[in-house]
Amino acid sequence: MEVDFLKSNKNKEKKKGPETKEIKWSKTEKEPDKSAGQEEGVVKKENGLSRFLNFLKSKLRRRQVISPDLASKIDKKAILSARKEVLKGIKKEKGTTEKTGGWFKLARKKPKPEPEKVKEEIKMKEEVKEDVEVKEEIKAKEEVKAxxxxxKEEAGDNKKQDDKKFENKIKPEKExxxxxxxxxxxxxxxRKKGEEGEKKNNNRELSRIPETNLIRDDLVIxxxxxxxxxxxxxxAGLSFGLVGGTYxxxxxxxxxxxxSSREFEEEFKKLDEEIKEAEVEVEEILIFKKKLSLASQLLGQHVYWNNFFEFLEDNILTDVYLTNKGFSGNIxxxxxxxxxxxDFGSIEAQVRRFLANKYVTGVxxxxxxxxxxADGQIGTVSFNLELDIDKxxxxxxxxE
Structure with missing residues (x-):
């Protein structure tokens, strides 16, 4: 069986890009089929012609022509190392050993590599190809842009140089x-000199022409x-009408x-009369105001003795009474x-009663x-009382 390590078993979509030639490895030698009569371990030898043809085929495949672009993209060392690892794995699994005999190696049937390893190898190679292709596309785009x-820069520089040359050629002088x-x-x-010269020339020409009198007789105008x-x-009518109309x-x-001015004067006179009347009323009002202020002051200073007598009547006890021997006081x-x-108890009670009142400040x-x-018994007690009351x-x- 021929094994192609670069070809995947799955049908993948073809990606757009530059066409590249497929690179195949040298195929393994065909393993001879076992016949029903052969035992395991016995290898059928090939004749010399078939081995020679197979050798030439492998050489031709190895020398297949590769384009220089593809050859630069392929990493040969990575491919060889991967191939060696695959072959080692195949040998370990099957336990095959190479038997040398004569000038040619005996061809044995070699087992197929595992599909997973082949897929990994293919993926790695495809990724390498894709990276190389992408890099080349990016480089090409960058080169095109550059x-x-x-x-553009050269065209701009040339245009600037041409503009400068044109400006230098047509540079207006500063006036x-x-x-x-x-x-x-x-x-x-x-201009004046020219006009004066023309007038002088005309006068000279006119002076040379003789004067002529075309009027024969005197005219009556x-x-x-x-x-x-x-x-x-x-x-005249229009002028008189205009003057008369304006007048x-x-x-x-x-x-x-x-x-209108007379009306305003009359209004002013009325206002003056009203103002004079108001001034008289104002004087009367001011006099009345002064009287009110004086009356309020007198009323404020007036002393109502009725309140004082009511206070005494309300606060003197029944056991105590006033005499006409003495009274003194001021406002x-x-x-x-x-x-x-x-008795003395009544005096004490009277003092307490005055102190309990809010208007009394001292007793x-x-x-x-x-x-x-006359019987020699104790009678009444006479005393003098002094009060300090709020004004x-x-x-x-x-x-209360």
Whole structure:
């Protein structure tokens, strides 16, 4: 059987790319078929002619012509190493040994390599080919691009050089402002000189021509009033109408303005009268305001003694009463009373009652005296009471 290690058993799709020739390895020698009568281990020898033909075939296959591009892409060392590994594996599995006899080796039937190893070998070679093809395509594209870029750059450089040459050839001279003015003045001067020269020449030619009087008799110039009286009247009427219309319009406009100004004057007069009346009213209002402020001040300073008496009436106990012997006080809140109580307990109770009130700020007693009855028993107790009261009691007083 012939074994092709580069050909895969599966039907794969053909990839696009440059056509390449298939490279095949030398085929293994055919193993002689075993006949029914032969025993295992016995090898049938081939005759000398068939062995010689097989040897020539193998040599021719090895010397098959390969293109230089494909030869550069193939890694021969990798192929040889892979082939040796495959052969070693085949020998180990089958346990075959080479038997030498004479000048030629006995041909034995060699087993086929494993399909998995063959597939791996084929994949490796295909990948190598694909990488080489891709690299070559990339290089070719890069070379094409580089050539295009170079051509564009050369064309651009040539264009720039041509433009520079053209600019250098047609480079306008810079005109100066003063030079322009001087050139214009010179042109005007030359024109004037030419015109003056022409006038002088014309005058000289006219002076040479003799004068002629074409009028034989004196002419009488008169105006035909009848013919032009209509146009005169029309223009006079138009002018008078225009002047009269403008005068009438201005007079009417002036009268309207005077009437409007009179109306404004009357309104101003009315406003002045209203202002004067308002000023009188304002003076009265100001006087009333001053009176109110004075009254409020007096009311603020007024002392309501009724509140003070109500306070005493509400806070003096039934066992204690006032006498007419003495009373002193002022609006600052300090008061003194002469009072009489049933006993000392009533005096103490009265002092506590005053201290409990919120308007009282201080209480003190003095000069307490005990009176005796005719039977010699203890009677009433007379004393002086001094109070310090808040001044607001005269304005606002609230019962507790």
């Amino acid at each position: 050539g295009e870029i170079k051509l 100066n402002f003063f030079k322009k003015i001087i050139a214009r003045l010179r042109a005007l001067a030359t 008169f105006i035909d009033w009848k013919k032009n009286i209509i146009m005169l009247l029309i223009f 009438w319009g201005m007079d009417k406009w002036g009268k309207d303005k005077e009437a 600052n809140g300090q008061y003194g009373f002469a009072m009489v109580g049933k 003190s007693t003095s000069q307490a005296q005990i009176s005796q009855t 607001n009691i005269f304005i606002e007083y609230e019962k």
